[in-house]
Amino acid sequence: MTSMQPAADLADLRKEIDRIDAAMHRLLMERGEIIDQLIAIKRSQASGSAFRPGREASMMREIVGRHHGILPVDIVESIWRVIIATFTHVQAPYTVHGDISLGNAAMRDVARFHFGFVVPYETHDDAGDVIHALTHSRGDLGLVPVAAPGAWWRALEGETAPKIIARLPFVERADHPAALPTYVLSKPIDEPLSPGDVRLISAVLPTALPALPQGWSIPAHAGAALLVALHPGQTIVALAEALPSGTSFEPIGSHAPAFVLPLK
Numbered sequence: 001m002t003s004m005q006p007a008a009d010l011a012d013l014r015k016e017i018d019r020i021d022a023a024m025h026r027l028l029m030e031r032g033e034i035i036d037q038l039i040a041i042k043r044s045q046a047s048g049s050a051f052r053p054g055r056e057a058s059m060m061r062e063i064v065g066r067h068h069g070i071l072p073v074d075i076v077e078s079i080w081r082v083i084i085a086t087f088t089h090v091q092a093p094y095t096v097h098g099d100i101s102l103g104n105a106a107m108r109d110v111a112r113f114h115f116g117f118v119v120p121y122e123t124h125d126d127a128g129d130v131i132h133a134l135t136h137s138r139g140d141l142g143l144v145p146v147a148a149p150g151a152w153w154r155a156l157e158g159e160t161a162p163k164i165i166a167r168l169p170f171v172e173r174a175d176h177p178a179a180l181p182t183y184v185l186s187k188p189i190d191e192p193l194s195p196g197d198v199r200l201i202s203a204v205l206p207t208a209l210p211a212l213p214q215g216w217s218i219p220a221h222a223g224a225a226l227l228v229a230l231h232p233g234q235t236i237v238a239l240a241e242a243l244p245s246g247t248s249f250e251p252i253g254s255h256a257p258a259f260v261l262p263l264k
């Protein structure tokens with residue numbers, strides 16, 4: 001309190017803050033009642049996971065996109081991440097498995113920023129262990145840095161293997177508090193592709209190329225193995241034409257397109 005401020009004004013303003021806090025709390029409880037109804041409709045508890053990555057990506061874009069005022073956008077994003085991730089957990093409990101091959105602290109930040117503290121978090125030494133944990137879970141999520149070592153994505157090949165379902169952060173910007181580019185993995189989910197989604201392909205060449213092919217987005221590569229991101233309009237047929245014959249192609253997931261928040 002500054003000595004210039006009359007006490008009555010401060011008391012009035014605190015009353016306003018109490019009113020707003022009570023309204024926000026009421027709205028959160030009301031949100032919980034809607035989620036209760038969602039549980040019945042989605043029957044997530046039977047099928048495993050309540051996580052709907054496409055819906056979450058579009059919600060995060062809306063929330064961050066409409067934000068203005070003195071509250072930093074990082075806080076708005078992290079508050080809603082915790083709300084959504086926790087309501088997802090309330091619908092069907094899940095654990096987040098993080099690959100700490102690129103460092104424990106950065107992965108913990110990604111997990112806690114995007115999934116909060118109520119959702120259990122387990123660490124694994126590499127992506128293979130994360131994928132193994134998902135295979136033996138009901139609806140758990142895996143977090144693997146895009147730049148994790150080795151051709152880790154090859155373990156996602158095959159219809160029943162886990163798949164990439166999202167890319168974090170949902171909203172990219174300079175100085176994001178949990179900036180490590182990370183894929184979210186789960187057992188295959190039944191969510192149709194949305195227009196604009198990025199499809200991910202594991203391409204295995206007969207031998208490693210001296211240089212990566214131009215004109216294609218290749219988020220990760222190791223020897224003769226490429227993780228290729230097909231953007232809308234790009235096809236596997238065209239990719240096959242750009243790569244040597246004898247290259248194999250396997251779909252390993254998809255994610256919503258990156259949303260880059262312009263600097264204000």
Ligand SMILES: O=C(O)C(=O)C[C@]1(C(=O)O)C=C[C@@H](O)C=C1
Binds near residue numbers: 053083084085088091
């Ligand atoms: O929209 C849904 O399907 C929900 O379950 C609700 C909700 C949310 O809390 O807003 C929670 C989990 C999903 O990943 C997406 C959104």
